[in-house]
Amino acid sequence: NAGVTQTPKFQVLKTGQSMTLQCAQDMNHNSMYWYRQDPGMGLRLIYYSASEGTTDKGEVPNGYNVSRLNKREFSLRLESAAPSQTSVYFCASSEIGGDQETQYFGPGTRLLVL
């Protein structure tokens, strides 16, 4: 099993450009998450999807949109990138019931917005 995969690993954008970060999990998990990680701030939740067909805002949703394409895939879109969105982005997934509280993380996407 690959676990949680993210593409791309690195990306450089110019201000105003758009891009989509892709995430997929092969653990049959119901819940998926997008976080951003900035120095000294830990991880902050951008959006999450508790189950297929639902999405909800997290702590820092402004400037982002998400799509839960199916149970496996959860994408994050930046419509008009800004330098403040320079960060490392992590996708995660978790199951409902039993081990639901544990989140499994992808390797991250490093984004630089110039």
Add this chain to the structure above:
Amino acid sequence: AQSVTQLGSHVSVSEGALVLLRCNYSSSVPPYLFWYVQYPNQGLQLLLKYTSAATLVKGINGFEAEFKKSETSFHLTKPSAHMSDAAEYFCAVTNNTGGFKTIFGAGTRLFVKA
């Protein structure tokens, strides 16, 4: 509202010495508490978790943490540090009352000196 405070953004220990990483939480309902570890250029992975069973929780790689309700703490310890323990450690809290939102601390970077 939930919150997590990790005391010390950097901790340095000698190889073989005790590791103590501090975490205090705030939650209005019984919490679930986690420690995650992040090695360079990787995503987070679960070290251990407390989910209202035993208050002393043992995790991977010789780490353990004790839930102390009276002190609202969940400190992470390891009796003898190894060079391979050098990483960033995140404490996290969730109360699972809907939305599966996990709040992460700012992280503590552990340095291990030879």
